[in-house]
Amino acid sequence: MDNLLELLVERIGEKRAEHSIRVMDTAVKLASHYSSDINKARIAGALHDCAKYRDKSYLLKRASDFGIILDKTMIINYQLIHGPLGAKVAEDEFGIEDEEILDAIRYHTTGRENMSLLDKIVYMADYIEPSRNFSGVELARQLAFKDLDESLIYAMNNTILDLIKTNKLIHLDTIKARNYLVSKKLYSSLNL
Numbered sequence: 001m002d003n004l005l006e007l008l009v010e011r012i013g014e015k016r017a018e019h020s021i022r023v024m025d026t027a028v029k030l031a032s033h034y035s036s037d038i039n040k041a042r043i044a045g046a047l048h049d050c051a052k053y054r055d056k057s058y059l060l061k062r063a064s065d066f067g068i069i070l071d072k073t074m075i076i077n078y079q080l081i082h083g084p085l086g087a088k089v090a091e092d093e094f095g096i097e098d099e100e101i102l103d104a105i106r107y108h109t110t111g112r113e114n115m116s117l118l119d120k121i122v123y124m125a126d127y128i129e130p131s132r133n134f135s136g137v138e139l140a141r142q143l144a145f146k147d148l149d150e151s152l153i154y155a156m157n158n159t160i161l162d163l164i165k166t167n168k169l170i171h172l173d174t175i176k177a178r179n180y181l182v183s184k185k186l187y188s189s190l191n192l
């Protein structure tokens, strides 16, 4: 783990690595709360931003080197690229082979339809890590430990509303992720 964190600082700088450690610690807490694999949560949390490079042309170049097909939304909102690129970098440079961990890294920004428990843990850990201080974060923190799906719906609704307010594109995976969770809740409330 020490080597992994050293390499992470080398790749993305100290500040982003500090955020990654806070996400790692939060992911571990959520994993233990929901009886999920703590070691997987630790690695996925630590590496979720391992490809969060600042430079757009470098992001695009590396994505093309790995043969990642980028959709229009990713090209325009290029910050989204660090998700799928991160999964490749975690495999290639950090030697991670576990598909569940790689998927949690791949989908930590957009979410996806039918997210795994680890996907959800990393997504929420990134959203609520202790240095986050946007309005509503306290409620998100409470929800995350009370009802993980409800916390994801809350986080995704906020994210989608922000994207609409700033006239940005919404990635289809985010819509699919949110709709999947909302329809699951609605179906269960129908008692069918």
Ligand SMILES: [Fe+2]
Binding pocket: 048, 049, 052, 082, 108, 109
């Ligand atoms: Fe990220």
Ligand SMILES: [Fe+2]
Binding pocket: 019, 023, 048, 049, 126
């Ligand atoms: Fe992050």
